Amino acid sequence: MSNLYARISRESLWSNNIVFAQTLGLCPTMAVTSTATNGLGMGLATTAVLIASNMMISSIRHSVSEEVRIPVFIVIIATLVTLVDVSINAWAHDLYKVLGLYIALIVANCAVLGRAEAYAAKNPILPSGMDGLMMGLGFTFALTLIGAVREILGAGTLFADAHLLLGPAFSFMELKIIPNYRGFLLLVLPPGGFLAVGFLIAAKRIIDKRRARVSNVMPAVVVI
Amino acid sequence: MNLEELRGKLFYQTGYLAAVALLTTAALALADRATSADIAAAQARDMQQSLAQVLPGVYDNDLLKDTLTLDGPNGEVTVYRARKAGKVEAVVFKVSGNGYAGAIDCMMGLTRDGHITGVRVIRHKETPGLGDKIETAKGRWIYDFDGKYLGSPPHEKWAVKKDGGVFDQFAGATITPRGVVKAVKSGLDFFDKQRSKLLDDRS
Numbered sequence: 216m217s218n219l220y221a222r223i224s225r226e227s228l229w230s231n232n233i234v235f236a237q238t239l240g241l242c243p244t245m246a247v248t249s250t251a252t253n254g255l256g257m258g259l260a261t262t263a264v265l266i267a268s269n270m271m272i273s274s275i276r277h278s279v280s281e282e283v284r285i286p287v288f289i290v291i292i293a294t295l296v297t298l299v300d301v302s303i304n305a306w307a308h309d310l311y312k313v314l315g316l317y318i319a320l321i322v323a324n325c326a327v328l329g330r331a332e333a334y335a336a337k338n339p340i341l342p343s344g345m346d347g348l349m350m351g352l353g354f355t356f357a358l359t360l361i362g363a364v365r366e367i368l369g370a371g372t373l374f375a376d377a378h379l380l381l382g383p384a385f386s387f388m389e390l391k392i393i394p395n396y397r398g399f400l401l402l403v404l405p406p407g408g409f410l411a412v413g414f415l416i417a418a419k420r421i422i423d424k425r426r427a428r429v430s431n432v433m434p435a436v437v438v439i
Numbered sequence: 440m441n442l443e444e445l446r447g448k449l450f451y452q453t454g455y456l457a458a459v460a461l462l463t464t465a466a467l468a469l470a471d472r473a474t475s476a477d478i479a480a481a482q483a484r485d486m487q488q489s490l491a492q493v494l495p496g497v498y499d500n501d502l503l504k505d506t507l508t509l510d511g512p513n514g515e516v517t518v519y520r521a522r523k524a525g526k527v528e529a530v531v532f533k534v535s536g537n538g539y540a541g542a543i544d545c546m547m548g549l550t551r552d553g554h555i556t557g558v559r560v561i562r563h564k565e566t567p568g569l570g571d572k573i574e575t576a577k578g579r580w581i582y583d584f585d586g587k588y589l590g591s592p593p594h595e596k597w598a599v600k601k602d603g604g605v606f607d608q609f610a611g612a613t614i615t616p617r618g619v620v621k622a623v624k625s626g627l628d629f630f631d632k633q634r635s636k637l638l639d640d641r642s
Contacts, residue, residue, distance in 0.1 A: 278442065278455070279446075279455060280446035280447065280451065280452050280455065281446075282452050283452045283453075283456045286456055287455070287456060287459050290456075290459055290460055290463050291459065291463065293463075294466055294467060297467055297470070298466065298467070298470050301470050301471065301474045301478065302470070302474060304474065304478050304481070305473075305474035305475075305478045305481065306477060308478075308481035308484075311481075312485075400566070400567075403567045404566070404567075
């Protein structure tokens with residue numbers, strides 16, 4: 216059983232990562248990753264939705280029929296996103312001012328429906344929840360990394376405004392990487408998102424190839 | 440009939456989808472009831488903060504409740520009025536201008552003799568790094584308006600320097616400050632035209 220969870224974690228975080236391997240959910244990815252903090256916040260909100268949607272969809276997988284499963288899944292996901300949206304608006308309003316525009320974008324993240332179809336509809340509740348958690352963390356990792364690259368090269372800072380997202384205790388994370396930096400606008404604007412994602416996917420492929428070459432004993436990482 | 444057979448039936452599928460829709464709608468309705476009061480309170484707090492920023496000082500009424508709706512330059516304008524001992528001392532209202540990437544919404548505060556107490560951008564979609572210097576977090580430009588009124592500078596000088604006015608534009612972004620200046624000017628004209636209604640203590 217623990218083997219199963221280890222495999223889910225490995226695939227979600229690296230070999231089958233939502234952004235770097237599946238290249239899903241690129242719309243919210245491009246929209247929010249102008250800073251690492253925004254990427255982190257979007258990733259965490261998506262993780263919450265993924266866990267809940269995977270577990271709910273897994274729990275109805277026997278009763279729902281093939282023909283209506285897609286609308287049923289979409290209704291459930293859209294409801295969950297709206298619930299997350301109104302609860303953050305009501306009870307974490309400062310966070311909502313940072314993330315508010317992006318929460319609704321989670322509905323447009325095909326990775327959520329993708330996990331429902333590819334995993335939750337075929338597997339028991341607990342592994343589905345685990346899949347949601349790990350896929351979400353893999354997504355968070357990817358978004359934070361893209362955001363960090365764009366923020367450092369585009370504005371010379373890292374985790375700017377982290378205290379708005381995580382509370383004043385985390386203001387130590389707000390770093391000024393390059394002092395007196397004039398900024399590189401291209402990376403802050405949407406094209407910079409495509410560039411950053413492209414280079415990071417290329418880097419991941421190179422790392423995977425190296426690893427496969429180094430150990431012939433270990434099988435190459437499976438990219439689904 | 441077992442579940443396998445049932446799942447193939449049209450009435451089961453229709454009923455299932457309807458049941459899911461009903462349940463999720465009920466969940467949303469409950470969530471709305473549970474959160475709407477808190478959301479309204481949070482939005483009122485936001486509003487109060489933005490009012491306090493453009494209108495420093497102490498007034499003895501609740502601005503959020505003392506409102507007036509008048510016809511403004513772009514449709515109806517809600518005006519918040521600040522009083523001392525029943526007398527209208529200052530007004531705050533929202534104005535909009537066109538920026539580089541859509542509308543720029545500003546809050547502006549005016550004393551009863553038409554002097555600007557403050558202007559803040561509350562919503563915009565300008566280019567990060569170029570146009571966003573109109574935010575107080577990114578630059579001090581918006582404070583330029585403080586204390587100015589229609590007459591100082593004179594009416595035709597309410598423009599960015601490129602258009603022969605007195606307000607700075609930014610390197611690489613003229614349209615954004617032009618939009619804000621136009622919005623503020625439209626607010627001053629609105630105040631000028633509606634002054635008697637705005638400052639009427641009895642309404």
